[in-house]
Each structure stands twice: as structure tokens, then as C-alpha cells.
Amino acid sequence: MDGEKSLNFIEEIIEADLAAGKHKNILTRFPPEPNGYLHIGHAKSICLNFGLAKKYGGKTNLRFDDTNPSTEETEYVESIKADVQWLGFNWANELYASNYFDDLYAFAIQLIEKQLAYVDDSTSDEIAEQKGTPTTAGKRNKYAERTVAENLQLFEEMKAGKYADGTKVLRAKIDMAASNMLMRDPIIYRIKHAHHHRTGDKWCIYPMYDFAHGQSDSIENITHSICTLEFIPHRELYNWFIENLNIFPSHQYEFARLNMTYTVMSKRKLLQLVNEKYVLGWDDPRMPTISGMRRRGYTAESIREFCDKIGIARRENLIDIGLLEFCVREHLNKISLRRMVVFDPLKITITNYTQTEEILFSENNPEDETAGNRQIPFSKELYIEKEDFMENPPKKFFRLCPEGMVRLKGAYIIKCEEVVKDANGNIIELKCTYIPESKSGSDTSGIHVKSVLHWVSANHAVPVELCLYDRLLTVENVDAAEGDFKDYINPSSLQTITTAYAEPALKNAVINERYQFLRKGYFCLDINSNEQKMIFNRTVTLKDTWAKVNK
Ligand code: ATP
Ligand code: MG
Numbered sequence: 065m066d067g068e069k070s071l072n073f074i075e076e077i078i079e080a081d082l083a084a085g086k087h088k089n090i091l092t093r094f095p096p097e098p099n100g101y102l103h104i105g106h107a108k109s110i111c112l113n114f115g116l117a118k119k120y121g122g123k124t125n126l127r128f129d130d131t132n133p134s135t136e137e138t139e140y141v142e143s144i145k146a147d148v149q150w151l152g153f154n155w156a157n158e159l160y161a162s163n164y165f166d167d168l169y170a171f172a173i174q175l176i177e178k179q180l181a182y183v184d185d186s187t188s189d190e191i192a193e194q195k196g197t198p199t200t201a202g203k204r205n206k207y208a209e210r211t212v213a214e215n216l217q218l219f220e221e222m223k224a225g226k227y228a229d230g231t232k233v234l235r236a237k238i239d240m241a242a243s244n245m246l247m248r249d250p251i252i253y254r255i256k257h258a259h260h261h262r263t264g265d266k267w268c269i270y271p272m273y274d275f276a277h278g279q280s281d282s283i284e285n286i287t288h289s290i291c292t293l294e295f296i297p298h299r300e301l302y303n304w305f306i307e308n309l310n311i312f313p314s315h316q317y318e319f320a321r322l323n324m325t326y327t328v329m330s331k332r333k334l335l336q337l338v339n340e341k342y343v344l345g346w347d348d349p350r351m352p353t354i355s356g357m358r359r360r361g362y363t364a365e366s367i368r369e370f371c372d373k374i375g376i377a378r379r380e381n382l383i384d385i386g387l388l389e390f391c392v393r394e395h396l397n398k399i400s401l402r403r404m405v406v407f408d409p410l411k412i413t414i415t416n417y418t419q420t421e422e423i424l425f426s427e428n429n430p431e432d433e434t435a436g437n438r439q440i441p442f443s444k445e446l447y448i449e450k451e452d453f454m455e456n457p458p459k460k461f462f463r464l465c466p467e468g469m470v471r472l473k474g475a476y477i478i479k480c481e482e483v484v485k486d487a488n489g490n491i492i493e494l495k496c497t498y499i500p501e502s503k504s505g506s507d508t509s510g511i512h513v514k515s516v517l518h519w520v521s522a523n524h525a526v527p528v529e530l531c532l533y534d535r536l537l538t539v540e541n542v543d544a545a546e547g548d549f550k551d552y553i554n555p556s557s558l559q560t561i562t563t564a565y566a567e568p569a570l571k572n573a574v575i576n577e578r579y580q581f582l583r584k585g586y587f588c589l590d591i592n593s594n595e596q597k598m599i600f601n602r603t604v605t606l607k608d609t610w611a612k613v614n615k
Contacts, residue, residue, distance in 0.1 A: 072375055072376040073319075073376065073378060074112070074116065074288065074290060074317055074319065074376060075116065075119070077288070077317065078090055078116060078120055078288060079120075081287070081288075082120065087287045089120075089121065089122045089123070089287075090116065090117060090120050090121075090122035090123075090287045090288055091117070091122055091123050091124070091125070091156075091284065091285055091286050091287050091288075092113040092114070092116055092117050092122065092123075092124045092125075092286065092287070092288055092289075092290065093113065093124060093125040093126070093127045093159075093281065093284065093286050093289065094106075094109060094110050094113045094114065094124060094125075094126055094127070094148065094155070095127045095128075095129045095161075095277070095280075095291075096126075096128060096129065096144050097128070097129045097130065097132065097135075097136065097331075098128050098129075098130055098136045098137065098138075098140035098141045098144060098261070099132070099135040099136050099137075099140060099331060100140060100331030100332075100334060100335055100346070101140065101143050101144070101147070101331075101334070101346040101347070101351075101353045101354070101355055102143070102144055102147045102148075102353060102354045102355075103329050103331070103334065103351075103352045103353050103354065104322065104324065104327075104329070104352045104353075104354070104357065104367070104370075104388070105321055105322040105323075105324075105329045105352075106147075106354070107151060107354055107367050107371055108321075108322040108371045108374070109290070109292075110148055110151055110153060111151070111367075111368055111371035111372065112290060112319070112371070112376060113290060114153040114155075115371075115372075116288070116290075122287075123156035124153070124155055124156060125155055125156055125157045125158075125159050125284055125286070126144075126145070126148060126155035126157070126158050126159065127159040127160065127161060127280060127284070128141060128144070128159070128160045128161065128162075129161050129273070129276070129277065129280075130160050130161055130162045130260070130261065130262065131161050131162065131270055131271055131272070131273065131276045132270070133256060133258040133259060133260040133261070133270060134256070134258050136260075136261050137261060138261050141261070143346070143355060145158070146355075147354040147355060147358075150354065150358060150364055151354065151364050151367065151368065152364050152365075152368065157284075159280075159284065160262055161276050161277075161280045162260060162262045162263050164276070164279065164280055164283055165263060165266075165267055165270075165271070167279070167283055168271045168275060168276060168279055169223065171275075171279055171305075171309050171311075172219065172234055172252060172253060172271075172275070173216065173219070174309060175236060175237075175252075175308065175309070176212060176215045176216055176219060176234075177212055177216070178308065179212060179237065180236060180237050180238075180308055181215065181234055181235060181236050181237055181252065182207060182208050182210050182215050182234070182235055182237055183207065183210060183214075183215050183218040183219055183222070183232055183233070183234055183235075184205065184207040184208070184232065184233050184234075184235050184249075184251075185207055185231065185232050186205055186207065187230070188230065190205070191233070191235075191251070194240075195240075195245065195248050195249075196240070196241075196248065198243070198245060201240060201241035202240035202241065202248045202249075203240060204240050204249070208235075208237060208249070218232065219234055219253075222234070222253070222255055222268075222269050223267070223268070223269050225257070225268045227255055228255070228257075229254075229255050229256055229257055230254075230255065231255065232255060233251045233252075233253060233254050233255070234251070234252050234253035234269075235249045235250065235251050235252060236249060236250055236252050236275075236304075236305075237249055238250070238301075238304060244297055244300050244301075245297075246274070246297050246298060246300070246301050247300060247301060247304070250272070250274060250301060251272055252271060252272055252274070252275035253269050253270070253271055253272065253275065254269065254270060254272065255268060255269050256268065256269070256270050258270075274298055274301050274302070274305075275305065277289075277302070278301075278302035278303075278305050278306055278314065278316070279305060279306075279309070279311065281312075281314035281316075282306055282309075282311040282312040282313075282314050283311070283312075285312050285314070286314045287314065287315070288314075288315060288317060289302075289314050289315060289316045289317070290316075290317050290318075290319060291316060291317075291318055291319075292318060292319065292320070292321040293318045293319070293320055293321065293378070293380065294321075295316065295318055296318050298316070299316045299318070302316050303316075318378075319376045319377065319378060320376075320377040320378060320379055320380050320381060321380070322374065322383060323380065323381065323382045323383065323541075323543070324352065324382070324383050324384075324385050324388065325382060325383070325384050325385045325386075325540040325541065326385050326535040326536065326537045326538075326539070326540060326542075327352045327385060327536065327537065327542075328352070328536075328537065328542055328549050329352060333549060334346070334351065334352075334353065336550070337351070337550075337553075340550075342550070342553055343536075347359045349361075349531065349533055349590075349601050350533050350536045350557050350558065351536070352536070354367070359590065359591060359601065360533065360588070360601050360603050361392075361396075361578060361586060361587065361588030361601055361603030361604075362392050362603060363392070363395050363396070363399070363578070365395050366388075366391040366392040366394070366395040366396070367388075367391075369391045369394070369395065370387065370388045370391040370392075373387065373391065374387070382540075382541055385535070389604050390608060392586070392603060392604050393586065393604050393606070393608060396578050396580065396586040396603065396604070397431060397580070398431050398432065399429070399432070399578055400429060400578040400579055400580040400586055401428045401429055401435065401438075401569075401577060401578070401579050401580070402426070402427065402428060402429055402430070402579075402580050402582055403438075403566065403567055403569060403570050403579050403580070403581055403582070404440070404473065404518040404519060404520055404566070404567045404581070404582050405518070405520070405528065405530075405564055405565065405566040405567070405570070405581040405582075405584060405587075405600075406447045406448060406449050406518065406519065406520050406525075406564060406565050406566075407449060407530065407561055407563065407564045407584065408449060408450045408451065408561075408563055408564075409447035409448070409449070409450065409520075409563065409564075409565055410447065410448055410449065410450040410452075410453055410491065410493075410494065411445065411446075411447060411492065411493045411494070411522065412445070412446045412447065412448055412478070412493070412494045412495075412496050412519075413444060413445055413493060413494070413495050413496065414444050414445075414446070414478065414496055414497065414498045415481065415495050415496065415497055416497045416498060417443070417444045417498055419443075419444075420443065420444070421441050421442065421443040421444075421521070421523075421524075422441070422442050422443075423439045423440070423441055423442075424439070424440045424441070424442050424474055424475055424503075424504070425437045425438070425439060425440070425474075426438055426440050426473070426474040438569045439569070440474060440475075440521075440567055440568075440569070441521045441524040441568065442475050442476075442521055443521045443522070443523055443524070445521070445522040445523060446472070446519050446520065446521055446522055447519060447520050447522055447525060447565055448464070448472075448517050448518075448519045449517070449518070452464055452470075452515075452517050453465065453480070453491070453494060455483055455491065462514035462515040463515045463517065464478075464480050464494070464515070464517065465480065466480055466483060467479070467480065467481075468480055469511065469513050470513050470514075470515040470516065470517050471502070471504070471513050471515070471516045471517070472516075472517055472519045473504075473516050473517065473518050473519065473582060474504050475503070475504060475519070476498040476499060476500070476502050476503055476504070477498065477499045477502035477507075477509060477511055477513055478496045478497065478498045478499075479496060479497050479498075479499070480494050480495075480496050481495050481496055481497055482494070482495040483495075499511060517583075518581075518582040518583050518584075520565050520566065520567045521567075522565075524567070524568045525565035525566060525567065525568070526565065526566045526567075526568055526570060526571050526598065527564070527565055527566075528564050528565070528566045528570065528597075528598045528599070528600055529560065529561065529562055529564070529597055529598070529599045529600070530560070530561040530564050530587070530599075530600050530602065531558060531559075531560055531561075531590065531599060531600070531601045531602065532558070532559040532560075532561065532602045533557060533558060533559075533601070533602055534554055534556060534557045534558075534559070535554050535557065536553065536554060536557050537549070537552045537553060537554055538552050538553070538554045539552045566598075570598070571598075573589045573593075573598065573600075574589065575588070575589050575591060577589070578603070579600070580606075581600075583606070584602075584606070585602050585603070585604060585605045585606050586602070586603040586604050586605075586606070587600040587601060587602055587603060588600065588601055588603055589601075
């Protein structure tokens with residue numbers, strides 16, 4: 065991960081292809097099926113496809129793989145476009161596999177004419193049974209004997225809507241004894257009387273993935289078609305169609321999909337979480353979707369950095385979610401505005417403070433000189449964090465205690481003089497004194513304290529609501545766990561805090577800004593905030609366990 069990076073295996077292939085003059089320019093594609101929102105695994109594929117094109121002066125198409133009419137929706141198309149753009153990438157062309165339905169139909173006719181495809185009336189069970197097993201060859205049925213003329217007519221009739229769903233399919237005639245089961249006369253068209261989000265009711269036959277994907281690549285002149293490892297067995301079929309149709313020789317390359325600890329990534333499972341209301345929607349900040357991560361406050365830069373760090377492998381692996389959080393934290397540390405927010409307030413009265421208030425200045429971001437300062441009002445009544453005070457502290461407790469002294473960040477040193485309790489013995493207030501000469505930046509008090517606390521001025525503070533998120537799942541590797549993934553949903557993945565007070569500078573918070581709440585974590589304004597209520601999402605905590613373990 066350090067220093068000059070060596071080429072990944074796909075870059076090596078591309079450099080060799082370019083050096084050999086095989087392609088003048090490379091053209092990649094990102095081919096999402098619009099049946100859900102994009103997740104962090106897709107981000108890896110996006111960064112790879114767009115990143116390669118950028119590095120080698122090529123282009124990338126965004127192609128919606130919309131050959132399955134029943135699960136695809138325009139809402140998904142829109143969200144996918146927004147997510148790719150937000151990640152920082154621009155596609156050369158916005159395309160749809162459904163644009164090619166006429167071409168694919170013509171390809172199927174070509175195969176029929178070459179006696180390389182036939183209409184089969186068998187049921188799906190019969191087809192499965194006749195396929196044989198990996199150790200025994202399959203058997204062709206009588207339908208494979210149909211003449212070209214007969215097949216052309218039946219296929220035409222299938223297209224015209226003469227037959228019901230499931231009563232006929234078109235199959236490629238390849239090899240029923242092939243060791244690769246996908247080569248045993250695969251189905252290439254099925255009948256499905258369903259409305260399509262783009263082609264409407266024009267079609268009632270739809271091509272299968274294998275008959276659409278490679279040909280779409282070919283139609284677009286894609287040079288390097290990159291997909292995940294489970295498509296390795298499909299490559300032979302991909303090449304067979306290209307050869308037998310004599311079309312542009314796109315090539316398929318496979319890399320390991322991203323799997324991440326404490327996370328599920330398949331759209332099918334994410335859809336269950338949404339539909340069964342385990343989360344509030346596809347963009348719930350706990351979701352591993354791009355829209356969820358964006359809402360939670362992850363930056364596009366940090367997601368790109370993460371994808372870069374994990375690299376491209378040819379073997380399945382499981383990436384520690386801590387690495388993603390590490391990347392997020394690293395970026396947020398550079399760009400976040402520092403603010404003070406007290407989550408669980410304890411009132412403090414500074415008994416010797418005689419002014420009504422004064423305005424102090426503090427840096428917006430010590431990591432960024434250009435970020436300027438903010439004004440922080442200081443007054444006689446303040447709030448500190450309840451947990452920053454202990455009446456009977458253990459030895460190593462350096463925060464506030466009776467007779468103890470701490471510094472209030474950017475302000476003064478205070479001393480606790482008296483603990484005020486209610487009738488039930490609960491601490492409700494601390495009476496403190498402050499050291500006037502100890503003002504931050506011009507401290508002449510000579511007093512050294514061991515702790516600096518965050519605080520807000522009670523009369524100036526703004527009430528805010530906070531959403532603290534934890535892992536969505538309780539186990540690292542849910543795919544290896546027994547039972548259903550939903551058995552492992554973390555019941556306390558969302559904690560809402562309604563008692564918090566923020567310094568007044570946060571009144572001006574805007575959605576795209578990032579904040580570090582001192583000593584508390586990184587936060588951003590949630591989209592559900594309004595005039596009456598500001599809601600902040602905790603993007604990530606300050607603590608950095610991944611870096612400690614791995615550096
Ligand atoms: P899912 O199983 O989550 O539904 P998918 O592979 O069906 O994912 P597609 O919309 O078909 O989703 O994927 C679009 C592209 O993103 C494909 O090229 C696919 O290989 C890639 N992709 C999907 N999931 C991952 C992942 N976890 N890691 C890397 N690439 C992925
Ligand atoms: Mg898919």
C-alpha cells in the first residue's frame with residue numbers, strides 16, 4: 065500500500081494490449097442492473113472501471129443492464145446516475161441494454177439461421193433434467209431437431225405474443241456434453257409478458273443475461289469488460305457468442321468482489337432490509353449503499369481512497385470495515401469544522417464571572433489555516449458533559465471533580481467549588497470559579513491542568529438531535545454464520561440523543577459541510593433537519609482502532 069504502486073493485473077493486461085497495438089484507446093463500462101441502489105461493492109467496480117479509463121486516456125460507458133423487466137425501475141436508474149456522479153465520475157454515454165433489443169433479436173435470428181439456436185417447448189424442469197450433471201453428459205431432446213424455417217417461425221410467433229410465459233424458450237445449440245454446464249444449450253430468450261420501464265409493452269420476449277451482456281459490450285466496442293469472479297464460467301459462453309456472431313471481440317476479465325465485515329452487500333438482501341423496515345430506506349445512514357454513506361457524511365474522496373487502498377484481487381477476501389472508517393476519518397480530519405456539542409449537559413455556574421458575556425475566538429480547523437475562526441460566546445452559565453464530572457473520582461480521573469481544575473476549550477481554567485444536588489441526591493449543578501488570567505492564547509496563570517473539556521454557553525446554546533450509528537450486523541462475516549442474515553441484525557444500530565446542546569455556530573450548519581464535534585466524533589447535518597429541529601448524524605467516531613492495529 066505504500067510508495068510507488070505496482071500495477072494490478074488488469075492494468076498489466078491493458079498496458080500489454082496498448083503496447084501491442086491491440087486497441088488505440090480503451091473503453092470500459094459500468095453495467096448496473098437497475099433493481100436497487102448502488103452499494104460500496106459497486107463503488108469498487110465504478111472506481112475500477114472509470115479509474116482505468118482515466119489512467120489510460122480512455123472512456124467509460126454507463127450501461128443499465130435492464131433485460132429483466134419485472135425488477136427494474138426508473139427510480140433506481142435515477143439513483144444510480146446520481147451516485148456515480150457524486151462519486152466523481154462522468155460517463156461517456158448513458159446506455160441501456162434495452163436499447164439493443166432489436167439488435168439482440170437480429171443476433172438470435174442469425175444463430176437460428178446458422179443452425180446454432182432452436183426453440184424448445186420443454187418445461188424448465190425438463191430442461192434442467194436433460195442438462196445432465198457435471199459428471200454425466202446431458203441429452204438433446206426432439207426440439208433440437210427443428211428446422212431453420214420452423215425455428216424462425218416459432219421465434220417470430222414468440223415475439224408476436226402468441227405463447228404464454230414459460231411455454232417456449234430459445235436455446236443456443238452448443239454442446240450438451242460440455243464440462244461447463246453453461247455451454248449445454250443455454251437458454252437465450254424467454255417469454256415474459258411484462259411491462260418494461262423503457263420499452264413498455266413492445267416486447268414479450270426478453271434475452272437472458274448471457275445473451276445480452278457480451279453482445280452489448282460488443283455493440284459498444286468495449287475493450288475490457290470487467291466483472292466479478294462468479295462470471296468466470298460465463299466467459300466461455302461470452303466468447304462463443306462473439307465468435308459465432310462474428311462481432312467486435314470484447315474481452316471479459318474477472319476480479320474479486322468486495323466483501324466487508326459486519327455488512328451485507330447483495331441488493332436482494334438490502335431490499336429486504338428496506339421492505340421489512342429494519343432500516344428507514346435505501347439511504348438510511350446504516351446502509352452500505354452509496355446514498356446511505358453520503359447521508360451519513362462519508363465523502364466521495366474517502367470512498368475512492370478506500371477503493372484504491374483495497375486494490376484489485378483475483379481471490380475472494382473479506383475487508384475490515386475499519387479500513388473504510390479509517391479512510392473516512394483521515395479525510396474528515398482535514399476538512400471538518402470543529403464545533404463543541406454537549407450530549408448530556410451538566411450545568412455550571414461561574415460564581416466569580418461578573419460580565420454578562422464575552423466573545424471568544426477559536427479556530428475552525430487547526431488542520432486548515434484557510435478555514436478561519438469562529439466566535440464562541442462565554443458567559444456565567446455553561447454546560448459541560450455530565451460524564452466529565454465525578455464526585456468521587458478514581459485515581460487516574462483527570463477531568464472535573466470537587467476542588468479539581470480543568471480547562472474549558474478555547475476559554476478559561478475553572479475550579480469546582482461546590483456540588484449542588486436535588487432532593488434525591490442527583491447532581492444538578494456545579495458552582496465553579498474561573499481564573500481570569502488563564503484565557504486561552506494569553507494565559508499568564510502558570511497553572512497546569514491535565515484535562516481540556518468541551519462546553520457550551522447555556523443561554524447561547526442550540527438544542528440539537530443526534531443520531532449515533534453502530535454496525536448494522538453483530539457478526540463479522542455473516543455469510544459464514546448459520547441461519548438467516550436477519551438473525552444477526554444489531555438491535556441497537558441507531559441511538560438517538562435528544563438532550564444535546566450545540567455552540568451557536570452550528571446554527572448555520574449546511575448539508576454538505578462536515579463537522580468534528582470535539583472529543584465526540586465526526587458529524588453532518590441530516591437531510592431531515594428543518595427550521596424547528598436540527599438533526600446531526602454521527603459519520604464516524606474519533607477513535608481509530610484500525611490504524612492502531614494495522615500501522
Ligand atoms: P448484487 O449481488 O449486490 O445485487 P450485482 O452484481 O447483481 O450485485 P449489478 O447491478 O449487476 O449488481 O452490478 C453492476 C456491476 O457492479 C457489475 O459489474 C458487478 O460485477 C459489480 N459489483 C456488484 N457487486 C460488487 C461487489 N461487491 N464488489 C465489486 N463489484 C461489484
Ligand atoms: Mg446482477
